[in-house]
Amino acid sequence: MYREFYGFTEKPFSKTPDPRYLYLSRGHREALARLKYVLEEKEFAILTGEIGCGKTTISRALMDTMGESYRFCFVLNPRLTPMEFLRTVARSLCCDLPATSKEDLLQEMTDSLYRLHCEGLSPVLVIDEAQLIPDRDVYDEIRLLTNFQLDDRNLLSVILMGQPELRTILAAPQYEPFRQRVAINYHLKPLTLEETQEYLDFRMEIAGGYPGLFTPDAVQKIYEFSGGVPRMINLVATNALLEGFGREQSFIDAELVESLRSELIHS
Template sequence: MYKGFYGFTQSPFSIAPNPAFLFLSDRHREALAHLTYGLGENGGFVLLTGEVGTGKTTVSRSLLAQLPDDTDLAFILNPALTEAELLATLCDELKIAYPESPTLKQLTDCISAFLMANHEKGRRTVMVIDEAQHLKPEVLEQLRLLTNLETDTRKLLQVILIGQPELQALLKRQELRQLAQRITARYHLLPLVPDEVASYVAHRLHVAGRSQPLFKSSAIKALHRYSGGVPRLINLLAERALMGGFGAQKPMIDGDDVANAAVEVLDAKPKGRPWLAVASVSVLTAALGFGLVRALTPVAEAQVAAPVAVTPELDLSQWIPTQGRELIAFQALFHHWGEPVPAEMPCRFAEQQGLACEAARGDLQQLLALDRPAVVNLADDNNRVFYAALLEQDGDQYRMALGEQQFWASADWLNQHYRGRYTVLWAPPSGLPGLIGPDSASAQVQWLENRLAQVQQRPARLLSGFDRQLEADLRGFQRQQGLDIDGLAGRQTLERLSLLAAVDGPRLKEGN
């Protein structure tokens, strides 16, 4: 009903898959490149994971569209099968004949013969399994055995596994270690960041026939906040906001329109700041298939079904510690920077990107004074350790990523669970000296005074040497930052000063 009013030729935010609306963010393109490389390596398995609605289908369809014409494809949508059922389904997809009531051996023999014949014809065979987190370990092992068929240069069957984050945990099981070793490429999709949300919305509006802007910056910010960057939720919110805007005959959609849409679509609180609710997996999945949304604060934001119980804070004891692994937190942090995400050794990976890790101990106020996103150590009441990414501060509320979930946490909750360790990313300057002290050149001493003055928000003094006032100011800085108090500017102190003065990279507080 709003299409004519806003100048659309079709609905821009339908949740039905439509190739015309295909949008590949930088992260989706990176995922596509990883998976394409993995298939090109002629390995056995390629893995794509991500929460529901983050764009796995978008990436997989783009990947399949790039397969050469000499490829035979088997696409399995319902993997909750036994070994025999899965092999029979593979035969059906590839039009392989097999006996009535076949045994596992008969099915395997039929598939093996097909794969060998296909290879002799110069053809490739690719099997794609969606929702692969539902595969049973014994079925995955059967798939591994199928990929044992190979020549000197390539596997005769390549398997693409697509699933939710639980698939990663499944593949870490001891009995599946041989399969895990055969994964030649893997990628985990995270939700869109605010800039990507803006590009996503603009793209869909353009495809739908509108070239002029329609969503104000406040609306884009609200879309990201309420949706958590999940494209499917963005579509639902934007669609309802357009209907509301049309009803009010508004030429532009603003943040209030999105907030009103969230009240109706996500059962968010009508006024005040939106926060995520604790909702059960079963309720969410039954409603819209959006997966688990965890909440830390008492007001609902992303509750996508009938009203559910809301708790004032998250009980970390309900979480599995592996959901809060350090690498996952670093991946969220790198993504927030707009950088590629590491598959391992994040701080070494940071150096390859021209960045550096700054790991330190300090209380929450010292961390917040840096005004930088960080990976932080958390603990539950039983002192089990979790790692989370602290991404944004808005007053006394904090946007965080724990495992695969993003949420807003209260200051009280963060103070209760924060355990005094954090790591930030930053872009270090080149040529940083190893030590500045009484014997240093006057230019280095003046540089130190200038940096201290900038951080301490005072006028810089003109110095010819390292004097007692500079030493006192330096000790005060070291004390405030939780550094070793020695009155000398060693590597740790110089890096902290440079970090505080750095202008590149995201800030915790928007607009800083």
């Protein structure tokens, strides 16, 4: 369909978090650099951003960047009780059948972390959609994970990723002990208009196409509709390419993007 018409070898605006398509805006570069520091120092970080701003893609890029000496453990659904959470973490650290008592469970985790350390591996716990954590006690368990350490270093890096409401939740006074453990707290902002143009051209080139397919006034419209959020930019751009293919237009202009307004508002 539109891929052949516009000269792409693959879809330029796919929804999957492919690190090849990670456009490093100033904010994304800063986020990636800070998370690298957290992993190198085995610290605790929080990364927040609106839905679709690229948090998950950054975590995948971080995993690819850090190399084989880092072992990433992902908790993708944090709606768990404290024990469920600890058993999920323990399972990801090589305990296939985690203990059912908390005391035994913590000992298993300690043994696993120390064994990984002796093998030259640095475990990294990434908790996605952290704003969904249902219980303050789970936050306490996350905080206590930073107690796994030797005399001179921690044994585990922890990254919490979530939507902006996570910042609101953790601003409450009862989370002061939790906040004190956080070394890096970074909020990922949407792209600027200029970055939106660069983002579109970057992804089209990765997909085998050429920059400039979207006229400057079309980019302005895409920015208006998307608010600079990459996932929304992908949605608008894909719909524009489909419409452009249907019209057999060589370029995507503002009039074409504007014609999608009602469709995008209700999507």
